[in-house]
Amino acid sequence: MARKCELEPLPLCPSLPTSSAGPTSGQPSTSTPPNRFLAPINDDAVDKAAKYSVFKTTEQATRWTLNLWKEWQQNRKNRGVAHPPAMPNLLLNAPTLNDWMCKFILEVCLKDGAEYPPNSLYQIASGIMRHVRLYSPSINFYTQPEFDTFRRVLDGEMK
Structure with missing residues (x-):
């Protein structure tokens, strides 16, 4: 037989005392309770906190x-x-950025003229995309159809 659970309504909470009596001592507290919130912050603090969300090595790789x-x-x-x-962020038009990224990947090489290893090419493209996404977060070289030619060029160079 199924049991039937019935919940009783909770009684209304009586108003809390406004005194600063401690919960166990019955005596008024001589210290002020810790503040639950920090002092109000400004926009600079928000920007600084957002900046630290990126690893320093990622920031260095993007700069490189x-x-x-x-x-x-x-x-x-x-x-x-x-x-x-x-700066590639000035090419926010996807077809134009696609064309320049194709040329960039095909022309970039090490200082001694040797080709970059496949993983390095991918990291280079990702670094450019990280920078571009600061200005246009919706751009993604690896998933958007507008960058299909770029993906094929990158895949070909990585083989």
């Missing part, structure tokens, strides 16, 4: 990748050929 992009951009400029803006 952006420097690599700038060197590549300057190299193309010095050769008198079409070149992208110095």
Whole structure:
């Protein structure tokens, strides 16, 4: 036979005493209770907290990748050929960014002229994407159809 549980309504809580009597001593407390909240913060504190959400090594890798992009951009400029803006976040148009990312991955190499290992190419592309996503969070080189050509170029270079 199934048991039937019935809940009784709880009595209303009487108003709490406003004195500062301790819960066990019955004597007024001489110290003030700890504050449940910190002092109000400003926007700078929020920005600082958000900045520390990224590992320092990730930040360094992103900075290295952006420097690599700038060197590549300057190299193309010095050769008198079409070149992208110095910062890839200025290419927020997906088809244009796709085209430049394809060229970047095909042209980038180590200082001695050797090819980057496959994992390094992937990390370079990811570093550029991390930077671009600061300005346009919806962009994703690895999932969006607008970057299909880039993905195929990257896959081909990684083989």
